[in-house]
Amino acid sequence: MAFSAETCVAMHIGNRAEQQDRVSLFAHPKRPGMMMAVLADGMGGHSGGAMAAEQVIMRAKQNFESYAPLHEAPQELLSSIIDEAHTIIKLTRFTSEKDPHSTAVTFLLQQGKAYWAHCGDSRLYYFRDTQTVARSGDHSLVGELMRKGRLDEAGALKHPQRNVLLSCLGSEREPRIEYGCADKLDAGDSFLLCSDGLWAYFTDFELASTLRAHTPRAAAERLIQLARERGGGCGDNISLVIVKLVAPPSSAR
Known part of the structure; x- marks a missing residue:
């Protein structure tokens, strides 16, 4: 079934x-029907985190503009963005007094x-109607504890070390990159990329x-409003991208 994409970016x-x-x-400058979304949550003191996150966006845009799908696999594009941003962020540590780090989520529709x-x-969710088809796993201490069955969702949200990351861009270790794909998309499917300033306040079903x-x-407006209310005056930065697949008008099918 044919579909078109409705989108929104919010912070x-x-x-x-x-x-x-x-x-x-952003859309590919030369190839219609291709779109990329990227989200980064920066860390590293005053302006350091913002600088790290900005490098992820810049690298994603540059690599996507030169992406040639006939000669490069989607996974190669996505991994190159994260790996190269990681290297650049590490180099900035030698040219500044900051210690920049960032998460990264990259999404390609092709x-x-x-x-x-x-x-x-930072997470990617793939929903079909109200069902969660896929959700990225957190590279954090509580994420690892959950994978080992030693912590549940409720406990993870209250864990005192819930913000401790085991992998990110800019650290001494090479970034841990995990991949996902969906090759049977349909109208009614939706994707959400978001930072922990949003997902920490919601269940998948919500x-x-x-x-x-x-x-x-x-x-996006409703999710941000609810996250702000539930944050109770202690809310983190919020960022999100929504990509919603919808059926085109009958005349366009």
């Missing part, structure tokens, strides 16, 4: 002094298929239901 500074998240959505990669605890019931812009 909120939360209760932080600085917005260190970065997020972007020829009716979706591909994604991530490092850190997120999926909101995306299903609203346009991307209305869904």
Whole structure:
């Protein structure tokens, strides 16, 4: 079944002094029907995190513009963005007094298929109606404890070390990159990329239901409003991208 994509990019500074998240959505300059979304949650003191996250966005845009799908696999594109951004972020440590780090989530929509990669605890969700088809795993201490069955979702949200990452861009270790793909997309499917400033306040079902019931812009506004309310004055930076697949008008099918 044919579909088109409705999208929205949104951010909120939360209760932080600085917005260190970065997020972007762009089409390929020469190849119609191809789209990339990228989100990065920066860390590293005053302006250091923002600088790291900005490098992820810049590398994603540059690599996507030169991407040739006939000669390069989607996974190669996604991994090159994270690996090269990681190297650049590490180099900035030698030219500044900051210690910049960042998470990264990259998403590619190409020829009716979706591909994604991530490092850190920013997430990608893939929903079909209100069902969670896929969700990226957090590269964090609590994420690892959950994978080992030693912690549940409720405990993870209250864990005192829930912000400790085991892998991110800019660290001494090479980034841990995990991949996902979906090759049977259909109208009604939706994708959400978001930082922990958003996902920490919602169940999967709440997120999926909101995306299903609203346009991307209305869904983004509602999710940010609820995250701010639930944050109780202590909310982190919020960033998100929504990509919602919808059936085209009958005349366009």
